[in-house]
Every structure is written in C-alpha cells, then in structure tokens.
Amino acid sequence: MARNWHLPWEEYVETLKPHERPMMPGSPATPDHPWPRRLQYAATGVLVALVGSLGNAAVTANIQNLQGALGITATEAAWLPVVFVMTNACMNLILVKFRMQYGLRLFTQIFLGVFVLVCAAHLLVDNYESTLLVRAVAGMAGAGLSSLGFLYIIQAFPAAHRLKGLIIGIGLASFAVPISRLVMPTLLDLDGWRGFYIFELGFALVAWAAVQVLKLPPSERLKVFDRLDFVTFALFAPGVALLTAVLGLGRIVWWTEAAWIGWALVGSIVLLTAALTVEHNRTNPLINTRWLTGADMLRLFGAILLIRMVLSEQTSGAVGFLTVVGLGPDQLHGLFVVILLAMIAGTAVSAFTLNMEKLNKPIAIALGLIAVGAFIDSHATVLTRPAQLYLSQAMIAFASAMFIGPALMIGISRVLQQGKQNLISFIVMFSVLQNVGGLAGGALTGTLQIVREKYHSNQLAADIVASDPQVTQRLAQLSGAYSHTITDPALLRAEGVALLSRQVTQQANVLAYDDVFRIIAVLAALGCAWVTVTHLRPRWRARAEARRTARTPDASVVSAAVD
Structure with a gap:
C-alpha cells in the first residue's frame, strides 16, 4: 500500500x-x-x-x-x-x-x-x-x-x-x-x-x-x-545513428549513387567496433560482449532480426502495394481495424499461453504465419483490394504481436540464470535489433521492389510493339476518353501512349511487389524451419540418449551375471 x-x-x-x-x-x-x-x-x-x-x-x-x-x-x-x-x-x-x-x-x-x-x-x-x-x-x-x-x-x-x-x-x-x-x-x-x-x-x-x-x-x-559508460555511449550512439541513416536513406538516395552512404557505413563499423572493444576489456561492462556472443543469445538475436525484417511485408509491402493500385488512406480503414484487432489477439494469446519451457515454439509459429500470409499476398493483382488482404494481413499482424513476448522472455530467463548484471546488455541489444531490424526490413523490401520493378518494366515494354493489333486497339481505347476534348490526332495518340505507359508501370510495380512477397515468404519459411529445429534439437538428443541408455546393460546386472 x-x-x-x-x-x-x-x-x-x-x-x-x-x-x-x-x-x-x-x-x-x-x-x-x-x-x-x-x-x-x-x-x-x-x-x-x-x-x-x-x-x-x-x-x-x-x-x-x-x-x-x-x-x-x-x-x-x-x-x-x-x-x-x-x-x-x-x-x-x-x-x-x-x-x-x-x-x-x-x-x-x-x-x-x-x-x-x-x-x-x-x-x-x-x-x-x-x-x-x-x-x-x-x-x-x-x-x-x-x-x-x-x-x-x-x-x-x-x-x-x-x-x-x-x-x-x-x-x-x-x-x-x-x-x-x-x-x-x-x-x-x-x-x-x-x-x-x-x-x-x-x-x-x-x-x-x-x-x-x-x-x-x-x-x-x-x-x-562509471566514467567508461560515457565513453562507450559516445562511441556507440553515433555508430548506431550512422547505421540507421544508411538503412533508412540507402534505398531513397540509392546505395551506389550517394558517396556518403559508404562513408557512413564505414564510420558506423569503426565506431561500433571501438565501443565493443572498450566494453570487451572492462571489468564491469555496460555491454557484456562475452555473454551476448554466446550461442543461445546469437540464435535469439538472429530470430529477432529476421522477424523484424520479414514483418516489413506489412509495414512497407502491403501498404506500398495498395498505394500503387491507387488506394488512399480513407480506403484502408477496414484493413487497419483488422490489423489492430489481430495484434490485440496476438498479444493476448502470447501472454495467456506462455510456457517458459517452450519459448521457441511461438516464435516458430509466428514465422510460419508470416510465411503463409506473405505467400497469399504474392498472388495479388491490380484488381486486389483491402478486403482480399484481410486474412493474410491479420495472420501477419497476429504473428508480429505473438513473437515479441516470448523473445523477450528468452532473454530475461538467460539473464536470471546467468546474472542480473547482464540485463542492461540484453535490453540494449533487444532495443537496437527492434529498431534496426525494422529499418533493415524496410530497406530490403524497398530495394527489392525497385530492382524488380525495373526488370518487369523492361520485360513488359519489350513485348509492346506498335504494329501489334492488340496494342493499336488498346491505344485507341485509352485515347478515346479524350476524343471529345482533343481533336489533334497526334496529341490524342500521345495521350494514349502516356496512359498505356502508366498502366505498364503500375503492372510492373504490382509484379515487383508479388516478387517481394514471395521472397519474404521464403525467408520466413526458412526461419520457421531453423527455429523449429532449434526447438526440437534438445528433445531429439534426449530421446537418443534415452535409447542409448536403454541399450546399455546395467553394470550391476552384468556383474551379477558374471558372478
């Protein structure tokens, strides 16, 4: 009280x-x-x-x-x-x-x-x-x-x-x-x-x-x-800042076009390496590098980073796709109501089904749901609307809320087992991976979409030949909408060509997003398999050990038989 x-x-x-x-x-x-x-x-x-x-x-x-x-x-x-x-x-x-x-x-x-x-x-x-x-x-x-x-x-x-x-x-x-x-x-x-x-x-x-x-x-x-805490922060903070700048701006200014992207990445590597070197040699480190680089923690951080990256399918992919097909914020209300409800449900299920002995299981399930949702979205077309994405996006939103709690609990359980002094190290890495993973996912999704859009644009444009009767008919249909306001045949045809070009670009963007969704589905599926194997490996070893023990005669029985 x-x-x-x-x-x-x-x-x-x-x-x-x-x-x-x-x-x-x-x-x-x-x-x-x-x-x-x-x-x-x-x-x-x-x-x-x-x-x-x-x-x-x-x-x-x-x-x-x-x-x-x-x-x-x-x-x-x-x-x-x-x-x-x-x-x-x-x-x-x-x-x-x-x-x-x-x-x-x-x-x-x-x-x-x-x-x-x-x-x-x-x-x-x-x-x-x-x-x-x-x-x-x-x-x-x-x-x-x-x-x-x-x-x-x-x-x-x-x-x-x-x-x-x-x-x-x-x-x-x-x-x-x-x-x-x-x-x-x-x-x-x-x-x-x-x-x-x-x-x-x-x-x-x-x-x-x-x-x-x-x-x-x-x-x-x-x-x-401690005084060295501020030295570490003075190195770590700008290092992370430069890394986030690279991930956040790289696909916009384009990775190979802006020289500062390379210099920022070099600076980030140097600063973060210096910060971790300082921490590695401290008696009471702020960031315990030896603990963080253990096999269990590396697997956990890898899973967190992977999930944050593939979740960009929803935050960057699906929203970007719906924008490309011409939908505005007002038309997405129903979709985001579904996403919010799915997140609430995912958080509740994660909290009330928590099993400290099987914390990898919900992470594997989350990756599996993301893989299925992204695969469903990979069949989208220019006619796809938010209602067709309700199921897939609800699955991904549910997964995004479901994985965070168990991932946090894995780290906290390791902290409690191996010393509370490692709590700061875990919280720092968890926060950085959440933030950097989200930016990395957006960078991956955006970069892949741009690259694949260029590819599909070239492929579609190569198949459009002016002498093709279908192309001629399509140009006539598109320019016909302006026939009452434009009387010059040359201008009318130019307007039809411009409209056709926009449709080709839109179709190329849709195909590019489908490719991105497929790649994310594959990454999530591979991650699900990896986490599942990690979850089941101790059980496989225990069963193998039990079978080996069962096949080995008890020493007392052997001794009695000899006597």
Whole structure:
C-alpha cells in the first residue's frame, strides 16, 4: 500500500513480501495492490506507452503528406522518421542505469515533461530544420515513455501473472501503427498536421496528469554510472545513428549513387567496433560482449532480426502495394481495424499461453504465419483490394504481436540464470535489433521492389510493339476518353501512349511487389524451419540418449551375471 512509500528504502523493503520486491535496482516494487488500483495502473500504462510511440507511427505512415506540408524533398522527408529511430535506439544504453542511480520519480518527470514540451514545440515550428530537431528529441523521450508504460503495466498484475504483464507491456507500442492509420485521416482533414499535434499534445498532457496522480512504488537507488559508460555511449550512439541513416536513406538516395552512404557505413563499423572493444576489456561492462556472443543469445538475436525484417511485408509491402493500385488512406480503414484487432489477439494469446519451457515454439509459429500470409499476398493483382488482404494481413499482424513476448522472455530467463548484471546488455541489444531490424526490413523490401520493378518494366515494354493489333486497339481505347476534348490526332495518340505507359508501370510495380512477397515468404519459411529445429534439437538428443541408455546393460546386472 502507498502508506509506506515515504519510508527510506532500507525500511520500506522490510515491509515487502518476497514476491513484492523488485527484480533489480531501478525497477519499482510490486506490492499487492487492490483491484481498482490495478485497473488504474493498467489504463495509465496503456496511455503512456501509446503516447510515446504514436507520434513516430503517424509521421512514418503519412510521410508524403508531411513532406508536402513542409515543402521538402522525399530525401529530406525520409530523415524525419530516421532521426527518431537514431535517438530512440541509443537511449536504452543509459536509461536503465539512470533509473538505478536517480530513481523512478526523476526519470518520470524528465521524460514525460520533455515529451510534453516536444508536443508543444510542434505547434510552434513550421520549418524543416526545427521539425527535424523536434523528432530527434521525441525519439529520446519516446524511449523513456516506452519503459515507463512497461513499468506501469507490471503493477496491474498479481505475482502469479506478472509474466503476462511483461508480455502485454512490451507489445503495446506496436498498436500505435494501426491506431495512427485510423485516426490520422480525420485529424488531417480537420486541421492538417496542426490537428494531429494538438491531439498528441492533449494525449501527452492526460498521460502526464495520470502519472502525477498515480505514482509508481519506490525503487532502490545505487551509484552505478562509471566514467567508461560515457565513453562507450559516445562511441556507440553515433555508430548506431550512422547505421540507421544508411538503412533508412540507402534505398531513397540509392546505395551506389550517394558517396556518403559508404562513408557512413564505414564510420558506423569503426565506431561500433571501438565501443565493443572498450566494453570487451572492462571489468564491469555496460555491454557484456562475452555473454551476448554466446550461442543461445546469437540464435535469439538472429530470430529477432529476421522477424523484424520479414514483418516489413506489412509495414512497407502491403501498404506500398495498395498505394500503387491507387488506394488512399480513407480506403484502408477496414484493413487497419483488422490489423489492430489481430495484434490485440496476438498479444493476448502470447501472454495467456506462455510456457517458459517452450519459448521457441511461438516464435516458430509466428514465422510460419508470416510465411503463409506473405505467400497469399504474392498472388495479388491490380484488381486486389483491402478486403482480399484481410486474412493474410491479420495472420501477419497476429504473428508480429505473438513473437515479441516470448523473445523477450528468452532473454530475461538467460539473464536470471546467468546474472542480473547482464540485463542492461540484453535490453540494449533487444532495443537496437527492434529498431534496426525494422529499418533493415524496410530497406530490403524497398530495394527489392525497385530492382524488380525495373526488370518487369523492361520485360513488359519489350513485348509492346506498335504494329501489334492488340496494342493499336488498346491505344485507341485509352485515347478515346479524350476524343471529345482533343481533336489533334497526334496529341490524342500521345495521350494514349502516356496512359498505356502508366498502366505498364503500375503492372510492373504490382509484379515487383508479388516478387517481394514471395521472397519474404521464403525467408520466413526458412526461419520457421531453423527455429523449429532449434526447438526440437534438445528433445531429439534426449530421446537418443534415452535409447542409448536403454541399450546399455546395467553394470550391476552384468556383474551379477558374471558372478
């Protein structure tokens, strides 16, 4: 109960039952709250988590609209979500230790306060440079809010179900993408981007008020920062920033056309190598390289990276495909309602079917669902509409929510088995892989789509011959739509040729997206097979050992027979 929260930590911790004590310094205690208070914590956690991720989801989903509002190029617009990821991916390197040393109260006030200021700043800036700075600060604040929302959700669950709270808390941020797709068209119609900024500011103020009223229980404070931590951060943060810039901008400026892409990649490799070298030789590392490079952890990180990449089928692939066939945001409402419901279902199933002995199983199932969904989408045509994608996209959305919890629990179980000092290392790598994996998936999807579109355009154009009667008939049909307004035969034919060219380009894009979906389906299927084998290998070994033991005569029986 809150009545003891004013006590010094040494006295307060003595009032707690064993299951109420925090897992580590910097995390709040988890006392047995009454059910009304648990519901309040759950609502506040959901609110804070969505506030931290909604802004970036809205910018990413409506980047072309924001580009027009700011009057900037496509390359300049692409930097807006990239700088958010840059700062967001790096912050967890110091956030955990910040909570440990300075406490949750200061942590909460700083990051919610900064986020409110960021939302207010959006209403005052109307140029590209200021917006870029605001998005970078929003990335830092968003990282803090994600952690804060997670900690609030934990308070909503009793000890017996606390792992379910962990899974639900980590999955909340993914809901922001479909929610932003649903609310943004209405807000943009009301007052453009200013309407969204006002909505975001109001949302942040409500969250701030809720956190001020409903405080988290106390946490233990320790002096944990070391001077070398800041050296590592000074190397690691710009290294990750350069890598995210390469992945986020590479397909837009094109990989081989912009020299800075190569230099940024070189700089990223040098800086990250230097950071890991410093950590490898430390007595108390911030990032435990020896633990992170263990076989189990490498397999886990490989699975996380693979899933984040193939999930681009939904975030970049399906949405890009529907845009190519001429659909606008208003026509995608039904699809994103289905996606949101599937994500909620996936999170619930992941939480309530959790089996700590079979954590690889839901990851394999998630990859299998992505493979099937992507394969279904690979048969799309120019006549495909959102209703035909409901099943496949629901499967992928369900999978995206289903894998996160078990992947997190695999890492946490390794931390608990091998030392809590490795928690920071795991959280940092989990966050970086989530962010970088998403960008890498978008880069892969976009690059493959562009390459395959060029291929199909050349193939289709090669088959169009002016002397072909079918081509002549098609040109006549297309130009006939303008016959009442254009009387010059040459101009009329030129208009028909332009329309045919646009149709060829559209068809080439559709075929390219089908190719991308097939490639993603193959990658997901291979990943499913790999994780399944990893899951079953210990059982195969145990059965083989049991058979070998059964065939080996017991030593006492052999001895008795000899006697």
